[in-house]
Amino acid sequence: MINLNKKFIAALFLASVAFTTTGCNEILDEQPRGIYTPEDFTTERGITQGVTSLYRQLRLLYGNGYWLNANMTGTDEATWGQSADGNFKDLDMTGGTGSINSNTFPTSMVWGSVFPSINTSNGIIQNGSKAGIAESLISEARFFRSFYYFLLVQTYGGVPLDLGSGELAFNIDPKTTSVRNTVTEVYTKAIFPDLVKAIDNLPSNPRVTGGVTKNLARLYLAKAYLTYGWWLQNPNGIPTYPETSRTDPDGHNPQWYFQKAYDIALEAINNPGQYSLQPTYYDVNRGDNDRNSECMLYADHTETSAYFNEGVIQASYGDGWSPNNFASWMLTWNYTNLKSSTSPTTWTAASSVQRAAFQSLGRPWVRMAPTIELIKNTFADKTNDSRYDGTFTTVYRGNWHKDGTGLTNVTTLYNANNLPIQANDPVLTFLNDDSQLPNYPTNAGQSGVGAGTLPGRADWVIAPSGISRIVYPGIWKTGPYRTDNGNGLGYPNPSHTRPFYAAKFSELYFIAAEAAVKGASGSLSARDLINVIRARAGKWKFSNAQNASYVVDNSAAMIAATPSTITIDYILAERSREYFGEGYRWYDLVRTQTWAQKSASYSIGGANYGNHAPQTVTRSIQPYHYLRPIPQGQIDAMEVSSDIKAKYQNPGYN
Secondary structure, rough: OOOOOOOOOOOOOOOOOOOEEEEEEEOOOOOOOOOOHHHHHHHHHHHHHHHHHHHHHHHOOOOHEEEHHHHHHHHOEEOOOOOOOHHHHHHEEEOOOOOOOOOHHHHHHHHHHHHHHHHHHHHHHHHOOOHHOOHHHHHHHHHHHHHHHHHHHHHHHHOOEEEOOEOOOOOOOOOOOOOOHHHHHHHHHHEEEEEEHHHHHHHOOOOOOOOOOHHHHHHHHHHHHHHHHHHHHHHOOOOOOOOOOOOOOOOOHHHHHHHHHHHHHHHHHHHHOOOHHHHOOOHHHHHHHHOOOOEEEEEEEOOOHHHHHHHOOOOOOOOOOOOOEOHHHHHOOOOHOEEEEEOOOOOOEEEEOOOOOOOOOOOOOOOOOEHHHHHHHHHOOOOOOOOOOOOOOOEEEEOOOEOOOOOOOOEEEEOHHEEEEEOOOOOEEEEEEOOOOOOOOOOOOOOOOOOEEEOOOOOEEEEEHHOOOOOOOEEEEEOOOOOOOOOOOHHHHHHHHOOOEEEOOHHHHHHHHHHHHOOOOOOOOHHHHHHHHHHOEEEEEOOOOOOOEEEEEEEHHHHHHHHOOOOOHHHHHHHHHOOOOOOOOOHHHOOOOOOHHHHHHHEEOOOOOOOOEEEEEEEOHHHHHHHHOHHHHHHHHHHOOOHHHHHOOOOOOO
């Protein structure tokens, strides 16, 4: 485990470290430092502290709900939910509700958070060997520098390699000028060389729990080669900035990079080290199995130390901001408005599903909602494929009997059709398909949330075509998991004590498959690689919907249903099934230049209870949107002429 001291984040482009590493098995050894100076980068202790800070920096993005918003809302996966503010409506780019500009907050998050870590990495790399630091530890900084530059170049295009003291040099003075390098320069001068050297020098097994390894560096080098190959090829004519020819300085064509992506991904798959696929998709995401063998990099959190967690653990409130993990709140609707009756004859409403710190529930913020197309089409197979059940909460069960509800002595409530339900019985079920259309009220109705009924069923029901901006299947995979709930509802309001994953071993199969579709060749075809993932998705051990053990192997059916020819569209659909709710989507669609094609329209019900009629909504996604705007705060802080400021901004956002 990476052990963290209290944070100290310096101004943009300055060094920032104030953390302590003590060993893998201890959570915390606090040694506060009032001052941390550039001279500390000349000492062994200072440099090791700096390396530790690089891991902590992951928390500023991974697990932040607004970071999730920036990478999902506005794609084919998600739109704004009923309680969304402008941060979500801007990202959705839906006519009349919002648009992206240089002041849009979520699109500025990468720029605003990663440069201090890049400069910290610069200091470690520049001074590490002189301080007697082993190259294996310095290569952890090489990995993070490339990791953050890769995020930057995918998000904004070309970005500065010179933070004030020269390209990739450690900067200790605040600067009021900045020059952007080209995309080509960022990849070939920073990302590729750092990752190649990291692969050579990182250990096969991590130095500390959750630490970076050769195979993690291979994953990102393969993904960077794949992304750069797409950028060189530019099949849909998407503009880049700063303007530059799409010519590789080493003379390689896109095909060379696709082949390299394939080869490196296969090397990682064939030499897995401590990593492996979990036996079922359920195992990947269940809270009691966090930090499993499939998880290669994560922003860590804990239930045992509020100091390490950097957020309250046992409290009636929680802070929706970094470094906390609160991403799942955004995709959680207000299920606590569900109602049942205490009387079988006269409707006497009672709240039958209470807010609780269980993975299927959690804190509702209703900021984002899945689209109808995602539920109906992307997750069309809900019988053989376990990933729908392993991603969403589709059945909301009565928990009124838990301590603290005021109904602990009530054994029976009455629900849809005035039929009785017991504790843990379904109160609301999202149906798998539209073969039965419920009888819906035109308002909140007795259910409290506008849910419908079907004859003979005691649970309220909503069909896929009836989901809306206010009621939809919630997120299960990233929901809260705690061991201190006892017999009660636990602590659903503080930030999560679970890690939030940034990289998984499974993505190596997707990277290799995508490279194969782009023409790379080797021992495994794109179909072979995708079928490894699909076969695993067909293996069940537990059904969240049934809340019971469910051991069945549908892998043969999953493989049989895989098309003989794998396309980019098919890989993108598989990636959505595998990684929904984890923040991959915008980058996937931008890399493959399919964002406008996939996301130009979607369907969803309205923002009020009882609004079940699907509304088709359109977005206007222009080529310049494939780059996010440089944050206005960066441009305003530059003491340069107005024409230089104008040229610094990505076209379309001036």
